[in-house]
Amino acid sequence: MQSTPHEDEDPTVISLRGATASLGSRPVLRGVDLTVRRGEVVALLGANGSGKSTAVRAVVGQVPLTSGELSLFGTDFKRFRQWSRIGYVPQRTTAAGGVPATVREVVTSGRLTRTRFGILRRADKAAVEHALSLVDMEGHADASVNALSGGQHQRVLIARALAAEPELLIMDEPMAGVDLGNQEVLANAVRRQVEAGTTVLLVLHELGPLEPLIDRAVVLRDGCVTHDGPPPEAVGQHALPGHDHVHPHAAHDAEPLRTGLLS
Amino acid sequence: MGFLNDPFMVRALIAAALVGVTAPAIGTYLVQRRQAIMGDGLGHVAMTGVALGLVTNTSPVWMATLVAVVGAVAMETIRSRGRTSGDVALSLLFYGGLAGGVMIVNLGGSSTSKLLGPMFGSITAVAPEDVTAMALLAAFVLAVALGLRRQLFAVCQDEEFAKVTGLPVRLLNLLIAVTAAVTVTVAMRIVGLLLVSAMMVIPVAAAQRITRGFAATLGLAIGISLTVSLVGTTATYYLNAPSGAAIVLLAIAVFMALTAVSAPLARRRAAASRAAEEVCTRDDVTV
Ligand SMILES: Nc1ncnc2c1ncn2[C@@H]1O[C@H](COP(=O)(O)OP(=O)(O)O)[C@@H](O)[C@H]1O
Numbered sequence: 001m002q003s004t005p006h007e008d009e010d011p012t013v014i015s016l017r018g019a020t021a022s023l024g025s026r027p028v029l030r031g032v033d034l035t036v037r038r039g040e041v042v043a044l045l046g047a048n049g050s051g052k053s054t055a056v057r058a059v060v061g062q063v064p065l066t067s068g069e070l071s072l073f074g075t076d077f078k079r080f081r082q083w084s085r086i087g088y089v090p091q092r093t094t095a096a097g098g099v100p101a102t103v104r105e106v107v108t109s110g111r112l113t114r115t116r117f118g119i120l121r122r123a124d125k126a127a128v129e130h131a132l133s134l135v136d137m138e139g140h141a142d143a144s145v146n147a148l149s150g151g152q153h154q155r156v157l158i159a160r161a162l163a164a165e166p167e168l169l170i171m172d173e174p175m176a177g178v179d180l181g182n183q184e185v186l187a188n189a190v191r192r193q194v195e196a197g198t199t200v201l202l203v204l205h206e207l208g209p210l211e212p213l214i215d216r217a218v219v220l221r222d223g224c225v226t227h228d229g230p231p232p233e234a235v236g237q238h239a240l241p242g243h244d245h246v247h248p249h250a251a252h253d254a255e256p257l258r259t260g261l262l263s
Numbered sequence: 264m265g266f267l268n269d270p271f272m273v274r275a276l277i278a279a280a281l282v283g284v285t286a287p288a289i290g291t292y293l294v295q296r297r298q299a300i301m302g303d304g305l306g307h308v309a310m311t312g313v314a315l316g317l318v319t320n321t322s323p324v325w326m327a328t329l330v331a332v333v334g335a336v337a338m339e340t341i342r343s344r345g346r347t348s349g350d351v352a353l354s355l356l357f358y359g360g361l362a363g364g365v366m367i368v369n370l371g372g373s374s375t376s377k378l379l380g381p382m383f384g385s386i387t388a389v390a391p392e393d394v395t396a397m398a399l400l401a402a403f404v405l406a407v408a409l410g411l412r413r414q415l416f417a418v419c420q421d422e423e424f425a426k427v428t429g430l431p432v433r434l435l436n437l438l439i440a441v442t443a444a445v446t447v448t449v450a451m452r453i454v455g456l457l458l459v460s461a462m463m464v465i466p467v468a469a470a471q472r473i474t475r476g477f478a479a480t481l482g483l484a485i486g487i488s489l490t491v492s493l494v495g496t497t498a499t500y501y502l503n504a505p506s507g508a509a510i511v512l513l514a515i516a517v518f519m520a521l522t523a524v525s526a527p528l529a530r531r532r533a534a535a536s537r538a539a540e541e542v543c544t545r546d547d548v549t550v
């Protein structure tokens with residue numbers, strides 16, 4: 001299922017060099033370097049408003065750079081066309097469309113990039129069903145997305161990204177507003193992707209149940225990188241998912257990550 | 264079925280069927296992205312085209328199509344820029360189009376009353392050449408709205424995600440706008456330019472009272488709209504009223520009926536999902 005790594009190809013999947021970007025008149029990225037290599041799992045951390053979402057949206061071409069360079073899979077961004085290699089999970093918004101849509105319809109929209117003219121062949125339908133099963137949503141395939149809980153909705157957005165069988169998964173706060181049970185399901189889905197060789201860049205507010213998967217952390221502060229290396233050691237972190245968890249918000253209040261990097 | 268002996272009535276029913284199918288087909292996408300106002304605006308803009316057609320003795324349908332398509336491209340350009348001043352620009356376009364139409368007809372020496380048919384629809388107004396034009400335009404609308412439904416759904420559901428999957432989003436947005444403009448002129452003869460937007464929105468709103476998915480909503484909206492268009496047109500034969508008014512009022516009646524039906528349905532669904540949540544909390548306690 002996973003495309004075989006091309007040994008001769010550039011192992012750098014994302015290369016962002018000296019990126020600056022502004023939203024409105026406000027500089028939000030002020031010279032960000034971000035490199036992600038094949039097979040790596042990189043977490044982008046930082047306080048609210050530090051520019052994490054903007055950095056990720058710049059990587060997928062949704063925020064124009066005012067200066068700096070971006071290349072994806074070794075191709076300069078201007079010439080990059082292989083979008084089906086990327087699975088993107090935007091930061092979840094509560095805004096619903098004006099017309100209901102089923103879970104399967106939303107997930108199918110992530111598969112279009114692998115089709116010709118949007119015509120679904122058997123393999124495409126199978127990939128959609130597989131993506132639904134990866135996040136344990138096959139039982140809700142015909143439910144309306146508007147009727148889902150926040151955690152279930154997030155699972156749908158991840159299935160939508162996985163439907164294209166991407167080599168690079170980019171996720172913006174996949175665990176935000178997700179209860180513990182759903183966090184476990186999401187962490188399992190991501191773990192299976194990583195084991196299959198998928199490269200992952202994800203924005204996180206706290207490391208949480210994904211911590212054991214993370215190879216490297218990049219910390220942003222006011223649009224600048226302040227740390228790029230091993231994930232910050234979490235003090236008093238609940239070690240592995242599934243052990244001694246109390247309510248997630250209670251855990252967060254009682255024992256925040258005291259790394260000094262996230263404040 | 265005596266009304267079928269009148270050739271004008273056969274043409275009116277064909278035109279009604281074309282409107283009935285096309286208006287909600289593109290309207291569903293406009294409603295999905297909360298852009299229902301667009302159909303209304305295009306109807307206003309098309310008035311200038313109708314007036315130009317009347318004054319220059321060319322086909323009002325084709326003239327209206329031309330002007331509405333130009334207006335649609337302008338509207339989509341304004342929308343995609345996302346400026347806050349966009350609302351003002353759209354108002355200038357909409358009401359400029361309507362006022363322009365009235366002014367052109369007067370300056371051209373015609374009577375403003377000639378605009379009533381195109382505004383509210385009339386079953387006697389469908390000329391044989393109109394049927395051909397409407398069939399061609401309707402074929403285009405259906406090819407886009409149904410043939411590209413997966414791509415258009417993706418764009419209207421989450422534009423940023425659609426861009427990142429490599430879909431030609433700007434082109435698809437333009438296509439939605441142009442297709443809406445074409446639909447407006449398909450609707451012009453029977454439903455009327457000031458009421459066309461109702462048929463893009465109300466059948467969709469009615470359908471989604473009882474549907475859970477996009478394809479189901481699209482299909483049911485087309486079914487509702489086709490039915491009320493044919494019934495409304497037939498009723499007009501006996502009532503001597505503008506056909507658009509009859510059709511729109513029928514659509515509203517269907518909307519209210521489905522709303523009444525759906526309330527108990529929604530209550531049952533809410534109860535079911537509450538039950539599901541209870542199971543979850545019980546699980547938590549046992550951990
Ligand atoms: N559309 C926008 N226009 C202007 N400023 C914005 C916009 N979106 C975000 N910002 C600002 O840019 C900064 C970075 O935002 P963001 O990248 O979303 O941060 P993060 O994801 O780290 O919370 C914030 O200060 C935010 O207020």
Ligand SMILES: [Mg+2]
Nearest residue numbers: 052053091173
């Ligand atoms: Mg963010």
